[in-house]
Amino acid sequence: MADVAQSTNVGTVPVKRSKLMKKLQNKSLWRGVVALVGFVLFWEVCSQKLYMGVDVPWIGKIPPPTEVYDEWKKIFFWPGYWESFYLSTARVFAGFAMAQLIGIPFGLLLAINRYFRDIFFPPFEVLRPIPPLAWVPASIVFWPTTEMSIAFVTFLGAFFTIVINVLGGARNIDVQYLRAAKSMGATQWDLFTKVILPGTLPSIFTGAAVGMGITWEVVLAGEMLSGGGQQGGGGLGFFIWSSYMGGTVAQVIVGMISIGIAGYLSSSFIRYIGVVSMPWRRLF
Amino acid sequence: MQTETNTSIENAEKATIEMKSVSRGYGEKWDREEVITNFDLTVNPGELTVLVGPSGCGKTTLVNLIAGFDFPESGEILINGKPITGPGHDRMVVFQETALMPWLTSYQNVVFGPKLRGDLTGQDLKKKATDLLTKVGLSEFMDKYPLQLSGGMQRRCELARAMINDPLLMIMDEPFRGLDAMSRELMQEFFVRLFEDGGRTNLFVTSEIEEAIFLADRLVVLSNRPTSVRKIIDIKLPRPRNFHQLTSSEAFDYKREAMELLHEEALKGFGAAAGESQKAFMESLTKTPS
Numbered sequence: 001m002a003d004v005a006q007s008t009n010v011g012t013v014p015v016k017r018s019k020l021m022k023k024l025q026n027k028s029l030w031r032g033v034v035a036l037v038g039f040v041l042f043w044e045v046c047s048q049k050l051y052m053g054v055d056v057p058w059i060g061k062i063p064p065p066t067e068v069y070d071e072w073k074k075i076f077f078w079p080g081y082w083e084s085f086y087l088s089t090a091r092v093f094a095g096f097a098m099a100q101l102i103g104i105p106f107g108l109l110l111a112i113n114r115y116f117r118d119i120f121f122p123p124f125e126v127l128r129p130i131p132p133l134a135w136v137p138a139s140i141v142f143w144p145t146t147e148m149s150i151a152f153v154t155f156l157g158a159f160f161t162i163v164i165n166v167l168g169g170a171r172n173i174d175v176q177y178l179r180a181a182k183s184m185g186a187t188q189w190d191l192f193t194k195v196i197l198p199g200t201l202p203s204i205f206t207g208a209a210v211g212m213g214i215t216w217e218v219v220l221a222g223e224m225l226s227g228g229g230q231q232g233g234g235g236l237g238f239f240i241w242s243s244y245m246g247g248t249v250a251q252v253i254v255g256m257i258s259i260g261i262a263g264y265l266s267s268s269f270i271r272y273i274g275v276v277s278m279p280w281r282r283l284f
Numbered sequence: 285m286q287t288e289t290n291t292s293i294e295n296a297e298k299a300t301i302e303m304k305s306v307s308r309g310y311g312e313k314w315d316r317e318e319v320i321t322n323f324d325l326t327v328n329p330g331e332l333t334v335l336v337g338p339s340g341c342g343k344t345t346l347v348n349l350i351a352g353f354d355f356p357e358s359g360e361i362l363i364n365g366k367p368i369t370g371p372g373h374d375r376m377v378v379f380q381e382t383a384l385m386p387w388l389t390s391y392q393n394v395v396f397g398p399k400l401r402g403d404l405t406g407q408d409l410k411k412k413a414t415d416l417l418t419k420v421g422l423s424e425f426m427d428k429y430p431l432q433l434s435g436g437m438q439r440r441c442e443l444a445r446a447m448i449n450d451p452l453l454m455i456m457d458e459p460f461r462g463l464d465a466m467s468r469e470l471m472q473e474f475f476v477r478l479f480e481d482g483g484r485t486n487l488f489v490t491s492e493i494e495e496a497i498f499l500a501d502r503l504v505v506l507s508n509r510p511t512s513v514r515k516i517i518d519i520k521l522p523r524p525r526n527f528h529q530l531t532s533s534e535a536f537d538y539k540r541e542a543m544e545l546l547h548e549e550a551l552k553g554f555g556a557a558a559g560e561s562q563k564a565f566m567e568s569l570t571k572t573p574s
Contacts, residue, residue, distance in 0.1 A: 176383035179353050182371040184397030184449060194400070198387040280387045280429040 040065050063250045068257070071250035080239075081258075087235040088223065089262060091147075092215045095154025099211060103159045104204060107166025112196065124163065132157040132218045150222040150235075157218035158211030165210070169203020170196055202281065205274035212270050216263045236262070298329035299363050299374065299452030299485045301350060306359035308345055309510070318510040319345045323359070325504060325513055327453070332479050332486040334496040336542065337506030338550040343489045344380075346511070347457045350487065351377045363452065373397055376446035378459045382438040384430040390417060390441045391426040397449045416444040420474075436467040443478065456488040460495070469527070472498055476525045493546065497521075497538050498530055505542055508549040515545055 023029060046056040047064035055061060063071075075081045109116045110124075132153050139149040173196060181195050223237030234242075236259050243251035275282055303325045309318040319342040327333045337343055348354040349361060352371040361368045363375065384393045394413045398404040404412060417426055420440035422433075430438055439459055446454060456475075460468045476499055479486055490496050496503055500519045507514040519538055521529045529535055 174383070176379045176381070177385055179351070179371065179377070180379070180383040180385075180445075181396070181400075182353075183351065183373060183375065183377060185373050185401045190400055194396075195385070198385070201387070278387070280431065 062253065063248075068250045068253045071248065072254045075251065075254055084234065084236050084239045085258065085262065088216075088219055088237065088259075089266075091150055091154055091219045091223075091235065092212075092266065095151050095219065096158050096208075096212060096215045098151070098155045099158035099162050099215075100208065103162035103207070103211075104166055107163040107207075108170055108192075108196070108200065110163070110167045111170030111200075112192065124160075128160045128164070132214070133221050136222060150219065153222045154215050154219045157214040161211045161214055162204075162207040165203045165207030166200055169200040169206075172203075173199040201278055205270065205278070208270050208274070209267055212267050213263065216259065216266070220259060297450075297452055298483070299327075300329045300365075301325075301327035301453060301485070301487070302362040302365075303350075304360050304362070306349065306356045306361060308349060308354065308356050320349075320356075321510040321512060323512055327485060327487055328502070329485050330483050331501040332488060332499055333502045333504060334488045334490060334500035335504045335506060336490055336493060336496040336546065337511065338508055338546060339491055341506050341509055341549070342511035343491075343506065344457060347377065347455055347487075347489060350453075351375055351455055373401070373449040374452045375455060376449055376451035376453075377455045377457060378439070378442050378446055380458045380461050382430060382435075382442055384438060384442055384445065386430050389427050389429055390422055390433070390444075393430070393441060394445045394448055396445065412448060413444075416448055417441070419478075420444045434467070435463045436471055439463070439471055440474070443475070447482075451484070453485045453487060456486065458490055459488075460490075468495075473527070475499070480524050493539055493542050494530060496542070497535055498525060498527070503538070503542060505545045506549070508552040514549060517541060 043059060044064050044066065046059040047062055106120075110121060111117075135153050135156055136149070139152045140146070143149040143152055177195050177199060178191055181191055186194065219235070220237030220240070223235040224241040236255055239258075240252055240255035243255055303323055306320060306323040307318070308320045309316060311317055323346070335343055335346065345354065349356055350368065352368050352375065368375075384390075385396070388396065391413060394417060395409055398409055398412075414423070414426070417423055420443055422437060422441055422444065425433060425437060425441075430441065433441060442459070459475075460471050463471060472495055479499070488496075488499055497519055503517040503519050505514045505517065506512070517538060521532070521535060
């Protein structure tokens with residue numbers, strides 16, 4: 001009997017390589033590096049004004065990467081720049097954390113309780129299509145400080161996406177898991193903590209990754225509209241806006257790239273937490 | 285060694301299931317569909333009863349009723365004389381597609397039930413789970429997640445997860461569906477050994493006649509919808525079973541009998557639909573101006 005079973009257990013021994021070597025041998029990493037370098041080179045070549053006085057369309061109108069780099073070197077030691085970085089990141093994470101804290105339980109409640117869903121889903125669906133930026137004037141009226149209104153708009157940006165993802169994820173859990181758990185004597189609380197919660201985790205992280213992106217978009221727009229802070233650096237959105245009003249285009253581009261990097265780092269952070277907390281998704 | 289493990293980890297208690305004129309249908313008046321009507325069946329203790337029926341005949345509904353996920357509209361279902369009031373760990377279901385929790389390792393899946401109820405803890409639980417996983421040939425895969433296991437391994441893990449609860453009745457709802465032919469045959473062989481060692485009451489649902497004859501003590505042929513028992517065939521092939529018996533003339537007779545019954549039942553369902561479309565086709569012909 002055991003022979004029958006074991007005859008199919010033919011496994012392969014994985015070749016052991018160090019993590020760094022594995023990373024370096026990863027073809028997609030190199031494709032990414034080549035693509036980025038290629039992009040910067042293309043930009044550099046196209047934005048040089050060397051073509052008998054004629055600009056390359058679009059790209060010819062912006063400063064080349066070398067100029068942006070020079071500008072960056074100057075800004076790099078200006079505390080206002082780092083303050084902006086810090087302020088935007090703080091706002092993003094504050095709004096994002098609030099959206100998670102309220103959005104996940106709210107989405108789960110919508111998924112597991114019919115009465116709750118009947119009551120709260122319709123107003124939720126009415127509010128959901130309103131773009132976060134349309135909330136800016138209202139939130140300035142709602143909240144006593146600018147900081148609070150920016151945080152609120154940021155919160156809204158992530159909240160709706162998180163709730164929809166959690167709701168969808170929890171409702172899509174295979175009924176067989178719930179039945180199997182019930183057969184084995186699970187209480188309602190067990191079903192919630194041991195089946196619905198882990199079963200929704202992938203959707204929670206999908207919602208978090210998408211929500212994080214939206215949060216960055218929203219916080220910058222919020223900063224542009226609501227004006228800057230006190231010490232010269234009012235957030236990256238304000239940084240771009242003030243560069244546009246009174247600085248150079250190269251400065252604007254520095255701001256844009258800073259946002260890109262900040263956004264990339266924050267979504268990498270979310271992805272990393274996702275990978276760590278869902279080992280079953282990290283297979284082979 | 286094998287028998288020693290069996291006596292130490294198997295529960296000797298066996299269930300009798302009685303279904304008395306059970307009916308279940310779905311929908312309101314206008315789209316009402318009867319799935320099961322006046323269904324009578326007794327599942328004898330320690331026997332492997334196989335339900336075989338045309339596809340879509342309500343086999344899964346029967347499983348849900350006995351497991352307690354669903355309730356009959358009339359009639360009653362008794363387990364050892366007591367009516368079934370809901371799901372319980374005296375009846376374990378092995379589902380069609382795997383229902384192992386993907387976020388738990390094989391070991392964590394197996395200990396899920398006892399851990400919830402707290403009726404087995406610490407070293408006792410660990411020993412029982414390890415023994416069972418070894419028994420189903422997964423001792424080296426205890427820390428793997430279900431998605432890392434092959435289809436056959438997943439089903440064996442699920443068997444272990446069911447058995448650790450010492451159910452009085454094992455309900456197998458087309459458990460080997462979706463496996464390739466080779467794994468399926470191995471699983472059938474494995475499962476029949478498991479049954480012959482443990483001897484607990486088993487209810488096995490399938491749409492494969494050969495699988496049914498190979499496993500069964502009693503073969504229950506179901507009718508087309510609304511489902512009732514068409515015929516019960518006692519399979520008197522000697523145990524332990526092996527695949528050679530399937531080529532015996534005895535097995536062939538069982539197979540022919542079951543196939544004829546099933547063919548008739550399948551035709552009833554198919555014929556009804558075909559008859560109507562044929563009628564519509566003829567009508568459309570007569571209406572066409574020539």
